[in-house]
Amino acid sequence: MTEIPNKFTSELTSILGKKYVYAEPEKLEAYNFDGTEFRYLPGLVVEPETTEQISQLMKLSSNYRIPVIPRGAGTGVTGGALAIHGGVILSLLRMDKILEIDDISMVAKVQPGVINFEFQEAVKEKGLYYPPDPASYETSSIGGNIAEDAGGPHCFKYGTTRDYILGLEIVLADGTIMKTGVQTRKGVVGFDLTNLIIGSEGTLAIVTEAILRLIPLPGKTITLLTSFPDILTLTGSLSAITRNRIVPAALEFLDSNCVNIVRDKIPIKIPTNFSTLLIIDLDGEGNELERQIEVVGNICIDNGASDVLIADSSQKRKGLWDVRRKFREIIKENTNFKRGEDVTVPIRQIPALIQNCEKIARKHGFVNYNYGHLGDGNVHVNLTHQEKNVQIVQKSELAAREIFELSVSLGGTISGEHGIGITKKDFLDPDQRSGSRQNRFVHLVPCCSTIAWQHHHQNRTSHSVLA
Numbered sequence: 001m002t003e004i005p006n007k008f009t010s011e012l013t014s015i016l017g018k019k020y021v022y023a024e025p026e027k028l029e030a031y032n033f034d035g036t037e038f039r040y041l042p043g044l045v046v047e048p049e050t051t052e053q054i055s056q057l058m059k060l061s062s063n064y065r066i067p068v069i070p071r072g073a074g075t076g077v078t079g080g081a082l083a084i085h086g087g088v089i090l091s092l093l094r095m096d097k098i099l100e101i102d103d104i105s106m107v108a109k110v111q112p113g114v115i116n117f118e119f120q121e122a123v124k125e126k127g128l129y130y131p132p133d134p135a136s137y138e139t140s141s142i143g144g145n146i147a148e149d150a151g152g153p154h155c156f157k158y159g160t161t162r163d164y165i166l167g168l169e170i171v172l173a174d175g176t177i178m179k180t181g182v183q184t185r186k187g188v189v190g191f192d193l194t195n196l197i198i199g200s201e202g203t204l205a206i207v208t209e210a211i212l213r214l215i216p217l218p219g220k221t222i223t224l225l226t227s228f229p230d231i232l233t234l235t236g237s238l239s240a241i242t243r244n245r246i247v248p249a250a251l252e253f254l255d256s257n258c259v260n261i262v263r264d265k266i267p268i269k270i271p272t273n274f275s276t277l278l279i280i281d282l283d284g285e286g287n288e289l290e291r292q293i294e295v296v297g298n299i300c301i302d303n304g305a306s307d308v309l310i311a312d313s314s315q316k317r318k319g320l321w322d323v324r325r326k327f328r329e330i331i332k333e334n335t336n337f338k339r340g341e342d343v344t345v346p347i348r349q350i351p352a353l354i355q356n357c358e359k360i361a362r363k364h365g366f367v368n369y370n371y372g373h374l375g376d377g378n379v380h381v382n383l384t385h386q387e388k389n390v391q392i393v394q395k396s397e398l399a400a401r402e403i404f405e406l407s408v409s410l411g412g413t414i415s416g417e418h419g420i421g422i423t424k425k426d427f428l429d430p431d432q433r434s435g436s437r438q439n440r441f442v443h444l445v446p447c448c449s450t451i452a453w454q455h456h457h458q459n460r461t462s463h464s465v466l467a
């Protein structure tokens, strides 16, 4: 564990004020967790209010070689916000201001601690839409979303966080404050540093401000709910839908094991031999929306779906989406051990992925629940067990490795949205990087100019040496 010298703490206190530097164990405990099951107590927690304070903090930490871990709302599911070597947790939640919403330029400027849901509500009041909607959108921060390039159900039609970031203000490890990108909807001057920072999980820089692109609020959204005999027939309907020039706003599925635990929670009777549930959001105006409903409904029925239920009121839609968004917790309630991965494959490979994941899970003694973003080929593969002990954890490691290898062999990648953090860093070896975005990560790490950073730099650096 990193030792924190008293002199460092007192210098930090003079930068941030006594109120915003914590070392009391009970206060540190509020920052020892994230969305994983791991717990690590930091040495200090700081809550800056300005970019300048963060810059001074980073200069000081670099001098003392103390790790600094940026943290938003702590909902990350790969451990990136945990202080696994101690050090300083840099909480960005005090920097929570929406600085500007320009409804003419359709651009907004926010601080990193703004909560996604609050931002979505604020732009909605101006008739605008910010689509990135991770299932954690009610609690996760825009800074954390940028650091993870978070996605969500509506990314199928609208893209992930990356597609809505025009520019950033960042602080580098040595305290340098930098602006990247533009405040305009276009801009091609210089290297694209903005995209380099998005998805870098707090390893390259701290995001202290973001310029976000907005779009007009879609007219009306309706949700269709239907079920299919199996994943193969379901995937078949997908290409028929897009061939009809329709891109659903969201296209989410739940497999048979998932369906079995939510049968009573959803307002549709699913025939027992229909094992895969599909949730489709369509959005648009008037006749065009009617056409989409008609075409998509018919395609589903023609491809062997059961009845197609239409949820046209916001209350009915909320009921359905609550079940989908809370599925992670629903699985947890039904089991003692759960390991979730978010592998992503080309859409045509989804049936092969799911069938083989089921085999891998069975081989290692797990019950397998699959659900997720069908339209993006992003499947949340969950391995569960009624017991929880060291052997089960070890077996889940083996099974996860096989699932990652499977995904890469199908042309996919080991994470579509949750990132690498500490939970997947050991899987970033050269053989598993082909065709995936991860290889960029590995090679970039040595560029990081300081060691006053998180542990996973060190681990990644060792991987890059292997490469």
Ligand SMILES: Cc1cc2nc3c(=O)[nH]c(=O)nc-3n(C[C@H](O)[C@H](O)[C@H](O)COP(=O)(O)OP(=O)(O)OC[C@H]3O[C@@H](n4cnc5c(N)ncnc54)[C@H](O)[C@@H]3O)c2cc1C
Pocket: 034, 035, 069, 070, 071, 072, 073, 074, 075, 076, 077, 079, 080, 081, 092, 112, 133, 134, 135, 136, 139, 140, 141, 142, 143, 144, 145, 146, 147, 148, 149, 150, 151, 152, 153, 201, 202, 203, 205, 206, 207, 208, 328, 329, 417, 418
């Ligand atoms: C129930 C549940 C559902 C989820 N569903 C989804 C989903 O549908 N899609 C999805 O993509 N993710 C999902 N997640 C994962 C998580 O919510 C996202 O990764 C989210 O973007 C994390 O935001 P946060 O504010 O909680 O970040 P944190 O957990 O605090 O941090 C996450 C990472 O970002 C870094 N970071 C945070 N803020 C900054 C900053 N300002 N500058 C630099 N680095 C920073 C941290 O160091 C860490 O590495 C889910 C999590 C839960 C618990």
